[in-house]
Amino acid sequence: MDAVDRQIINHLVRNARTSLTDIARAVSLSVPAVKRRVDRLERDGVIRGYTALIDEPGAHKLHALIELFCAGHAQREDIVRLVEERLEVLVAFTASGDCDVVMLVQTDDTDHLESLLLDLRRHPLITQTRSSVMLNTLMGRIAL
Amino acid sequence: MDAVDRQIINHLVRNARTSLTDIARAVSLSVPAVKRRVDRLERDGVIRGYTALIDEPGAHKLHALIELFCAGHAQREDIVRLVEERLEVLVAFTASGDCDVVMLVQTDDTDHLESLLLDLRRHPLITQTRSSVMLNTLMGRIAL
DNA sequence: AATGAAAGATTCACGTG
DNA sequence: CACGTGAATCTTTCATT
Numbered sequence: 372m373d374a375v376d377r378q379i380i381n382h383l384v385r386n387a388r389t390s391l392t393d394i395a396r397a398v399s400l401s402v403p404a405v406k407r408r409v410d411r412l413e414r415d416g417v418i419r420g421y422t423a424l425i426d427e428p429g430a431h432k433l434h435a436l437i438e439l440f441c442a443g444h445a446q447r448e449d450i451v452r453l454v455e456e457r458l459e460v461l462v463a464f465t466a467s468g469d470c471d472v473v474m475l476v477q478t479d480d481t482d483h484l485e486s487l488l489l490d491l492r493r494h495p496l497i498t499q500t501r502s503s504v505m506l507n508t509l510m511g512r513i514a515l
Numbered sequence: 516m517d518a519v520d521r522q523i524i525n526h527l528v529r530n531a532r533t534s535l536t537d538i539a540r541a542v543s544l545s546v547p548a549v550k551r552r553v554d555r556l557e558r559d560g561v562i563r564g565y566t567a568l569i570d571e572p573g574a575h576k577l578h579a580l581i582e583l584f585c586a587g588h589a590q591r592e593d594i595v596r597l598v599e600e601r602l603e604v605l606v607a608f609t610a611s612g613d614c615d616v617v618m619l620v621q622t623d624d625t626d627h628l629e630s631l632l633l634d635l636r637r638h639p640l641i642t643q644t645r646s647s648v649m650l651n652t653l654m655g656r657i658a659l
Numbered sequence: 660a661a662t663g664a665a666a667g668a669t670t671c672a673c674g675t676g
Numbered sequence: 677c678a679c680g681t682g683a684a685t686c687t688t689t690c691a692t693t
Contacts, residue, residue, distance in 0.1 A: 381602060454654050463654045510604060
């Protein structure tokens with residue numbers, strides 16, 4: 372994993388359909404040399420795959436960012452269990468800053484989001500929630 | 516946007532480097548017909564791009580949430596360009612609430628995060644940033 | 660890691676229903 | 677208007693040095 376590997380990765384992240392020929396030119400290497408490196412990066416799991424970024428009209432779910440404020444006696448395991456129970460949660464982190472947990476959720480609509488928030492607030496370990504609705508996806512390099 | 520378009524999209528989401536030849540075989544169409552459809556889907560913004568899914572061992576493990584406050588005259592396209600240029604950005608949304616854009620980023624370390632924040636603040640369209648470092652991943656249903 | 664040749668993929672102009 | 681055909685070009689792949 373050297374600087375050339377990283378250059379190759381950057382090209383493929385920017386555009387997964389970049390030809391090996393173009394990458395080879397950019398990194399000043401022959402095409403077979405680039406192919407061997409890409410093959411190795413794929414085998415080693417550094418490159419996990421290639422995907423198209425889709426903006427399907429109509430298939431827009433409602434994304435929201437929810438911040439949780441937890442009770443002082445809340446254990447990490449309790450919070451993990453809590454967020455794992457909710458299928459709406461895409462990713463959850465413990466965070467630095469004023470809140471304790473930040474999570475990105477995906478709901479069908481505002482009613483669904485509202486009921487999720489009510490459920491969370493009902494939980495004894497959660498003292499407060501703060502949420503903001505995501506209006507539009509500007510960019511996504513992860514499959515939401 | 517018919518059933519064939521959706522089949523083509525599915526192939527490209529599963530593997531963005533699938534050849535037009537393979538897709539054409541799978542959807543029982545000629546290669547140029549598939550190319551014309553892919554070109555159209557790209558032009559219409561349904562296919563926003565192609566990216567490699569990376570799992571760098573050790574690297575890019577510091578996640579942070581960055582909120583951007585934008586200048587009044589900032590256009591959506593300007594912001595899209597801005598976030599697409601930064602490989603650290605995993606996902607970016609326009610948001611309701613006090614900030615304009617919320618994004619989840621992935622950096623190597625705090626130095627890397629600091630330089631990213633400095634770059635963002637230098638940008639003329641960005642009036643202010645607010646960030647919080649994610650301490651730990653509690654749960655992730657998406658490939659970070 | 661580079662070379663070069665063969666196989667495969669892409670792109671384009673042109674013709675069809 | 678979307679589809680297919682065929683030719684030219686570019687890309688990938690692999691054996692060899």
